[in-house]
Amino acid sequence: MRSSTIARQVSRASTNYLNNVKSPATTSTPQNLSSTDRAHLDAALRVDQAGEVAANYIYMGQMAVLGRDPKTGPLIQHMWDQEKAHIAVMNKLQVQHNVRPTLLHPVAQIAGFGLGAMTALMGKQAAMACTEAVETVIGEHYDDQLKDLASLPDSHPSVPLLKKVIQEFRDDELEHLDTAVENFSQRAPAHALLSSIIGGGCKVAIELCKRF
Template sequence: MNAPEQPDTLTVLYDGGCPLCRREIAHVKGLADRRQDSALCFVDISADAADSACFAADRTALLARFHVQRADGSRLDGAAAFVAMWQRLPGWRWLARLAQLPGVLPLLERAYCSFLRVRPWLQARARRFEPAAAAQTLSPWLTRELRSDHAGETGAVCIYRGIAAVARWRGDEALEAFARRHGDTETGHLRLIESWLPPPQRSRLLGPWRVAGWLTGALPALFGQRATYATIAAVETFVDRHYQQQIDHLHTHAGPDGLLPLLLQCQADERAHRDEAASLQDRPAPWPLRAWCALVGAGSAAAVKVARRL
């Protein structure tokens, strides 16, 4: 009698920086261990995970929705990904069969999209109640630096929102696409830093940082692409140096596992933003624009000093 054919491996791609994902995957792994033919494997694709390097190019999209990857490299996302995983789990296959009935999968997808809208709020609540293991391993110096990083990434998200708002009003589709693409990356950075820094240790001035960031993006966008790209190049030049100081500190004094790769990934993305913005400037900036960029750099440095303390 022939042995039953083993199913192809299904790789579950999950966000190890999300407390909700960690709890769910721990439960799923327990179920998968009870069934030898589940053929499920699990890969943490958060930036500081050891196995996530090959997913760096599309990490932002993968973190935005749940994904599984088939053996042939194709992927499923959202409700379809959950159904594919449920088919391999004892006690959950009945739900996978139910999802195959006409009209059920679209309903599950709508329910999942509704969950995604409240996920940031749920993540924040979950972090308040889970042990802050990462925070407990941070030195006071690193805590202050990560507080400034969190404030900076909060401002960066709003910078690109300000640019996108003005670009949409002006009908500048190229500039709006630039802002949205880079804003998605900054949102990913913010989520990563939040996984290390619990809410009580974050800056108490996030509201002002959001307003300042939005204005820093919106004001140059009123003058067009040239002013916007010069502003972004100035901001990202400062951010690159800021991250480098922290990276140098970790190379010298070491730190908790996973933090250095996170900072290196963030720095690499910021450098890419800087270089792209610089390459899009068609000629040298006039002195008023250079003065504005110098003011932006000085303001960023002052904001970091304040955020370290408040």
């Protein structure tokens, strides 16, 4: 295990939500945000929740096809387990900050499952190529989001916690990306085409979920 991974496991900001720690940081939202900051926070949490829903369904779709594979099954299950924690946290953040969920929730479920199952049916390497493409976009998305949220005042305790959670999830997604590459995503048939279609689809989905 890498030292960065061990360090992250010791202090995961998400445990505040997963262990139901009750404090102003986990139960209240800043009241005095500018309309721009509030809009950023709103869009961020709406799209993050939708993305984590889709990620869960992608891995569910992959497990439906490859779950019994002795090597690939446990790898996918591990990533899915992390996505389950991500969505649990995002659901709590969405309630805490009074953000309405996306109207595209059912689309995220169906598209995610379809994408996961379809690429898994193309083979293990194509499944990993799907993970590589999705996690690249999501990793970048979380990174961009940290810049958008930088102007939120750290004086409210929920804000620094939120930033730490997003950093943690970004690092998890980048770890999934590494897992995919280590497991030969780039040997998938038509890797470049597959990556650009899936990556492009993710970017469109992100923009749609911010708005709807």
